[in-house]
Structure formats: C-alpha cells, structure tokens
Amino acid sequence: MTLRAAVAMGTLGLALAAPAHAGDRDRVNPFAQIEALLGSGALTRGVVREDDVTLLFDHLRTAILAASQGREPPPPPEALERRGEEIAADMKARGTAAGLILLDAFEAAARQAVRESIAAPAPESR
Numbered sequence: 563m564t565l566r567a568a569v570a571m572g573t574l575g576l577a578l579a580a581p582a583h584a585g586d587r588d589r590v591n592p593f594a595q596i597e598a599l600l601g602s603g604a605l606t607r608g609v610v611r612e613d614d615v616t617l618l619f620d621h622l623r624t625a626i627l628a629a630s631q632g633r634e635p636p637p638p639p640e641a642l643e644r645r646g647e648e649i650a651a652d653m654k655a656r657g658t659a660a661g662l663i664l665l666d667a668f669e670a671a672a673r674q675a676v677r678e679s680i681a682a683p684a685p686e687s688r
Contacts, residue, residue, distance in 0.1 A: 592670030596663050605656050609649055617642045 625635035
C-alpha cells in the first residue's frame with residue numbers, strides 16, 4: 563500500500579468516525595452515503611480476481627526459484643503488468659468517486675453546522 567493510499571484510507575476512517583448525534587432523529591447524517599459505500603464493499607469488490615492472484619504468485623514462485631539458484635529474477639510477465647495497470651486505473655476511478663462523495667459529506671456537515679449556529683440563540687451577556 564502506498565503512502566497516498568494509506569493517507570486516503572486514514573482520511574476516510576476519520577471521516578466515518580465523526581461523532582453521530584444519536585439523540586437528534588431529525589438531523590440528516592451527511593456521512594450516510596459514504597458509510598453505505600464502504601459498508602457495501604463497492605470500493606473494492608471485483609477489483610482483484612482469482613486469476614490476478616494466480617499471476618502474482620506464479621511470478622513470485624519463479625522469482626524465488628531464480629534467486630535460490632543465484633540468478634536474477636525475471637521481470638514480471640506482461641499479463642501481470644497489464645492487470646496491475648488495469649487495477650490501478652480502476653482504483654483511481656473508484657477513489658475519485660469516493661473522494662467526491664466524502665467532499666459532499668463534509669460540505670453538507672459544514673452547511674448544517676452553519677445553519678445550526680445561525681439558528682441558535684445568542685448567549686446572554688451578564
């Protein structure tokens with residue numbers, strides 16, 4: 563996992579850990595859409611297939627055998643590189659969609675906070 567992916571996942575985790583206001587049933591949860599997206603597994607479902615696992619482990623076996631014989635490991639097969647590029651492109655698209663949904667949730671939460679601060683009575687000065 564790259565640092566960028568780890569940061570993105572951490573951000574999603576923090577956003578989902580935002581406190582819920584359970585006592586206020588009329589309040590809309592702006593993070594419900596991202597929670598549903600993560601809960602459904604739609605971000606990762608179908609990205610890596612069983613054939614991809616086979617390609618990867620076949621290459622790892624070949625590399626280990628070459629290393630045990632003192633040879634340089636062969637480059638990854640073209641099929642493995644192609645699938646890696648396809649997976650990266652798919653995850654980029656899914657990550658972009660998730661980021662936009664998360665941004666919408668933050669915007670909705672910010673707007674809701676502004677509306678509540680305007681509607682709240684001003685504190686009395688003594």
